[in-house]
Amino acid sequence: xxxxxxxxxxxxxxxxxxxxxxxxxxxxxxxxxxxxxxxxxxxxxxxxxxxxxxxxxxxxxxxxxxxxxxxxxxxxxxxxxxxxxxxxxxxxxxxxxxxxxxxxxxxxxxxxxxxxxxxxxxxxxxxxxxxxxxxxxxxxxxxxxxxxxxxxxxxxxxxxxxxxxxxxxxxxxxxxxxxxxxxxxxxxxxxxxxxxxxxxxxxxxxxxxxxxxxxxxxxxxxxxxxxxxxxxxxxxxxxxxxxxxxxxxxxxxxxxxxxxxxxxxxxxxxxxxxxxxxxxxxxxxxxxxxxxxxxxxxxxxxxxxxxxxxxxxxxxxxxxxxxxxxxxxxxxxxxxxxxxxxxxxxxxxxxxxxxxxxxxxxxxxxxxxxxxxxxxxxxxxxxxxxxxxxxxxxxxxxxxxxxxxxxxxxxxx
Ligand code: MG
Numbered sequence: 142x143x144x145x146x147x148x149x150x151x152x153x154x155x156x157x158x159x160x161x162x163x164x165x166x167x168x169x170x171x172x173x174x175x176x177x178x179x180x181x182x183x184x185x186x187x188x189x190x191x192x193x194x195x196x197x198x199x200x201x202x203x204x205x206x207x208x209x210x211x212x213x214x215x216x217x218x219x220x221x222x223x224x225x226x227x228x229x230x231x232x233x234x235x236x237x238x239x240x241x242x243x244x245x246x247x248x249x250x251x252x253x254x255x256x257x258x259x260x261x262x263x264x265x266x267x268x269x270x271x272x273x274x275x276x277x278x279x280x281x282x283x284x285x286x287x288x289x290x291x292x293x294x295x296x297x298x299x300x301x302x303x304x305x306x307x308x309x310x311x312x313x314x315x316x317x318x319x320x321x322x323x324x325x326x327x328x329x330x331x332x333x334x335x336x337x338x339x340x341x342x343x344x345x346x347x348x349x350x351x352x353x354x355x356x357x358x359x360x361x362x363x364x365x366x367x368x369x370x371x372x373x374x375x376x377x378x379x380x381x382x383x384x385x386x387x388x389x390x391x392x393x394x395x396x397x398x399x400x401x402x403x404x405x406x407x408x409x410x411x412x413x414x415x416x417x418x419x420x421x422x423x424x425x426x427x428x429x430x431x432x433x434x435x436x437x438x439x440x441x442x443x444x445x446x447x448x449x450x451x452x453x454x455x456x457x458x459x460x461x462x463x464x465x466x467x468x469x470x471x472x473x474x475x476x477x478x479x480x481x482x483x484x485x486x487x488x489x490x491x492x493x494x495x496x497x498x499x500x501x502x503x504x505x506x507x508x509x510x511x512x513x514x515x516x517x518x519x520x521x522x523x524x525x526x527x528x529x530x531x532x533x534x535x536x537x538x539x540x541x542x543x544x545x546x547x548x549x550x551x552x553x554x
Contacts, residue, residue, distance in 0.1 A: 145463075146191045146249045147270045149184045149312065150235035153177035153208070153256025154196045154224025165198065166367055167256045171376055176367055178211060179259030184252075185215045187263035189270050192219045194238045195256070196231045199223040219243060229335040233324050239317075247318035248275045253338050254312035257367045260379055265361050266312060272356040273314035274462035280314075280339050281360035282307025310360040313338040322349065394451060396486065401550045402448025406440040406455075409542035418496065418503065418543075419510030419526065420472040420517065425501045429543060432461040436471035438496055438510070438526075441545035443471075443478045445492060449551040450485045475517045487551040491523040497537045497544040503528035 153167040167177040174182075177195070184190050195218060197208040205223055212218040222238045224231030232253055239245060250273035254261065265281060272279035285308055289301040315323070315338050323341045326349070327333065335341045339355055363379050365372055414428025419438045429435035443455045452458070458481075459466055459474050482489055496503060507526050514524055531537045537544050 146243075146245060147189050147252065148239055148243060148245060148249065148317075149190055149193045149252045149254060150196060150232060150239065151177065151180050151184065151193060151254050151256045152196045152224065152228060152231050152235065153180070154198050154231040155228070155257070165201075165204075168204065169367070169373060171259055171373060172380055175211065176259045177208070177256035180254055180256050180261060181212055181215050181218060183259075183261045183263055184254070184266060185217050187266040187270075189267050190217060190252070192239075192243055193217045194219055194235045194242075195221045196224045196235045196238075197221055199225055199231070199234075227335075229324070229327055229341065232338075232341075233328070236321065236324055240321075245317050247316065249317045250279075250314045251317050251320050252312035252314045255366060258311055258364055259367065260361075260363050260365055260376055261312065262361060262364070265358070265364060268358050269312050269314045271457075271460060272358050273316055275316055275318075275464075276352055277354045277356045277462075278313065278315045278319065278338065278342055279356045279358050280307075280337075281310040281312070281358040281364070283310065283360040283362055284308075307357060308360070309337050309339060310364050310366075311337065315342065319353065396553060399490075399550065399552045400449045400451070400487075401548055402445045402450070404441040404444030404446075404448060404455075404547040404549070405545070406437045406444065407536075407542055407544045408435045408437045408440075409536075410540070416501070417471070418506070420470070420475075420513035421506055421509050423501060423503070423506055433459070433466050433469040433474070434471050437543050437545045438494060438547075439471035439475050439514075441547040442492055442494055442514070442549065443474050445547035445549035446478050446482060446489060446551070449489075449549045450482055450487050452481060452485065472513065472517045475514065476519075479518050479520070482551060483554075486554050488554050489518060489520065489522050490550045490552050491525075492547060492549040493525040493527075494545060494547040495527045495529060497529055497531050497546070499530050499533065499538055499540045 168175050171179060184193050195212055197205045209221045212221055219242050220238050222234050225234055250270050269279045269281055285303045285306060289303045289306055290297045291299045291301055323345055326345050333344055365376055408429035408431050410427040411430035412427060416423045416425040416428045417434045417436045429437060440455055447454055510526055511524050536542055
């Protein structure tokens, strides 16, 4: 897998007029630490994040110096730089700092985060980073809980279906080349008010936005933006609740003596593709559609094994937006998964797989598939493979694709 670098720009340069006090709101304290430090801490603790640029106030040298001192304990912080007169100018300064201090490739995700969202979690940060691809930017949103009205002047003109609306949060993730293109366009067309990276992208002319999708990532209602003084009380309450929860969770996850995982996968038939099942090419007029070789049998098996060792799912380990996995032989995924089983201190004892396909008939290939899988697993284990039809019912019955189910059992070594 090609390793992508993920960089972050934390914007903490505002003056915070709505949260009056002696200092700008990013410097207000939450459980004894400035608000922006909580954001830095969350990105520091997110495994996929490689580097952080913090953008501080451009008009307050003392504050900037203080930020430089306080962020020294976070090894991922590359630089603290001064911001500009508006959010976009501050982001632009962050981009300049990334360009001159980091080795960054055009498809690397850059996550831009408001420093006054201190309750961001490493989980949401990873989910946003995962959704960024050369053709997509990622924005977390939450659905409004109240009924949403359109207001013109002093009149309510309509009720908007809230299910089709989202309240944007940060971090918002943009591939590096696109971010630079959007910021250059903004510099060349001054005067437009930009409130987030989504609107920075929307500000690009239509022809430059073609083929780029803005992906919605389910946001977190607790990822508050500290705007008013009362928001701090809510943030304190959420932090205390999190601490209580953490105290009940042991530091190291429970390691069972034996565990079973379940996997399920589906791929649709497509013309001009080879049909690969269990690493074996099976003669058929259609293959399966997918980013890799679309080996639905191995994908279900890998998911079952990952489930048994408590390691998430195939999409997390082998993302389908990664160019390195284009047309990739899925036996590679199986081999890497078996390596992970060893690294986690487990042994794959047995796996049982059922493939559901109306056509082709798979019975003649089952022994060959078993041998291929056994070669990749490279350790003795009990493998059982079954093929069935769905009696003409559903999508498999209509010969639209193939489904596979798998269970895998591991024991601790
Ligand atoms: Mg699949």
